[in-house]
Amino acid sequence: MSDRQTLPNRRKPGTGRRKPGAGSSRVASRRQRKGGKWRRGWFIAVLALLVALPLLFHRRIPNSFGNLGSLVDTFLPWVGVAIPVLAIAAIVRRSATAGVALLVPTLIWGMMFGNALVPGKGGGAYDVRVLSHNVDAANKDPEQTAKDLLAADADIVALEEITSADLKVYKAAFAKTYPHVVARGTVALWSKFPVEESESVDVGFAWTRALRAEVATPEGKVAVYVAHLASVRVGTSGFTSDQRNNTIKQLGQQIAQEKVAGVIVMGDFNGTANDRSLAPLTYGLRSAQGAAGFGFGFTWPANFPMARIDHILVRGVTPTKAWVMDSTGSDHRPVVAELRI
Numbered sequence: 001m002s003d004r005q006t007l008p009n010r011r012k013p014g015t016g017r018r019k020p021g022a023g024s025s026r027v028a029s030r031r032q033r034k035g036g037k038w039r040r041g042w043f044i045a046v047l048a049l050l051v052a053l054p055l056l057f058h059r060r061i062p063n064s065f066g067n068l069g070s071l072v073d074t075f076l077p078w079v080g081v082a083i084p085v086l087a088i089a090a091i092v093r094r095s096a097t098a099g100v101a102l103l104v105p106t107l108i109w110g111m112m113f114g115n116a117l118v119p120g121k122g123g124g125a126y127d128v129r130v131l132s133h134n135v136d137a138a139n140k141d142p143e144q145t146a147k148d149l150l151a152a153d154a155d156i157v158a159l160e161e162i163t164s165a166d167l168k169v170y171k172a173a174f175a176k177t178y179p180h181v182v183a184r185g186t187v188a189l190w191s192k193f194p195v196e197e198s199e200s201v202d203v204g205f206a207w208t209r210a211l212r213a214e215v216a217t218p219e220g221k222v223a224v225y226v227a228h229l230a231s232v233r234v235g236t237s238g239f240t241s242d243q244r245n246n247t248i249k250q251l252g253q254q255i256a257q258e259k260v261a262g263v264i265v266m267g268d269f270n271g272t273a274n275d276r277s278l279a280p281l282t283y284g285l286r287s288a289q290g291a292a293g294f295g296f297g298f299t300w301p302a303n304f305p306m307a308r309i310d311h312i313l314v315r316g317v318t319p320t321k322a323w324v325m326d327s328t329g330s331d332h333r334p335v336v337a338e339l340r341i
Contacts, residue, residue, distance in 0.1 A: 040093050041098035044101070048105055049101055049105075051079060052105040052108055054079055058076055063277075070271070070276060070277050073274045075307060076112075079109070087099075087102055122293070122322070122338075123320060124320045126339055129152075129153065129156075129336065129338045129339075130156045130158070130224075130337055131325075132158040132160070132266035132310060133159055133334035134159075134267075134310060134330060135161060135162055135330050139330050143173065146169060146173035148328040150173065152334070155191065157190040158226040159190075160186065160209075161268065162187065178191060182198040184199075185207045186207065186208070187228055193215050195216075196215070197213065198213040199213075203227065205230075205247070209228045210225065210251060212225050212254075214260065221260060222263065222317065222341065224264045224265075225255060225264070225266070227247075227265070229244050229268065229269045229271070244270050248269070249281075256283075262317045263314065264339070265281075266335075268309060269310070272308055273290065281313075284315060285313035287313055288312040288314060288337035289324075289335070291318075291319040291322070292319035292320055293337075299333045312335055312337040317340065318339065318340040319339055319340075320340055322335070322337040
């Protein structure tokens with residue numbers, strides 16, 4: 001027998017015999033954790049589906065109560081801001097259910113507005129560069145605004161909300177570059193090309209806020225409309241736009257009857273292309289920004305644009321490029337487009 005005495009094996013403290021069923025409970029726990037990805041985040045998933053509702057059914061929101069439908073139409077692209085916020089919440093919760101639910105508003109928003117984010121639209125040579133700007137009647141520095149607009153080197157410039165005093169400022173600043181001028185009420189047009197005809201356009205105001213001019217470009221004649229439609233108000237009575245809607249109908253009827261093949265409509269319409277109330281005006285016209293611009297082209301308010309209410313719409317001509325300029329001191333930003341006649 002050895003000097004060493006064989007001792008019984010001792011278990012280390014805390015390593016007692018495995019309890020019956022311990023292995024199965026661990027497997028169940030793993031399964032529960034795995035299945036939890038689908039059980040978690042139902043509240044986020046519901047919110048995601050709620051985000052999809054105004055995108056799908058915004059046309060069904062009535063205007064009978066405070067023109068709510070038009071208000072939703074105006075700011076509809078901003079509904080998409082909720083999607084990345086909910087996506088972050090879904091990632092934090094590690095919720096597969098919320099992730100799948102978020103595909104619904106994402107796909108709908110993409111189909112509705114994804115074209116605005118597609119680069120490379122338009123392109124090719126252009127014949128005319130046009131610019132439209134609501135210069136703001138309360139603009140404190142119209143001289144600087146005029147300099148900013150001249151830097152764009154447009155062939156045709158349309159200005160809205162121009163006062164009689166500021167009109168003199170712009171005429172003096174543009175005199176060397178634009179020999180042809182048409183001014184009617186609070187709207188005006190400057191052109192490098194001859195203006196063969198011009199007239200005021202009645203859109204239901206006591207004063208003139210729209211004009212029509214036939215401009216003889218080197219590539220052919222175009223009918224140019226400049227308009228400043230009635231403003232809308234958001235207040236206790238809702239989104240008040242009845243007067244604007246009446247001006248839209250009157251202007252739309254006159255443009256629909258236009259005989260000149262090439263038509264350019266520029267101005268402050270106080271509404272976005274999504275606003276159903278603009279349909280009588282936008283019907284049959286193309287947005288230069290939508291056809292040849294990148295992004296939504298928001299123009300108002302100038303410091304933090306949230307909506308595109310300043311437009312360049314065309315018929316019978318082809319937009320090749322469109323963009324929004326930086327702020328000029330007005331509460332709107334100027335819009336520019338290059339067009340092929």
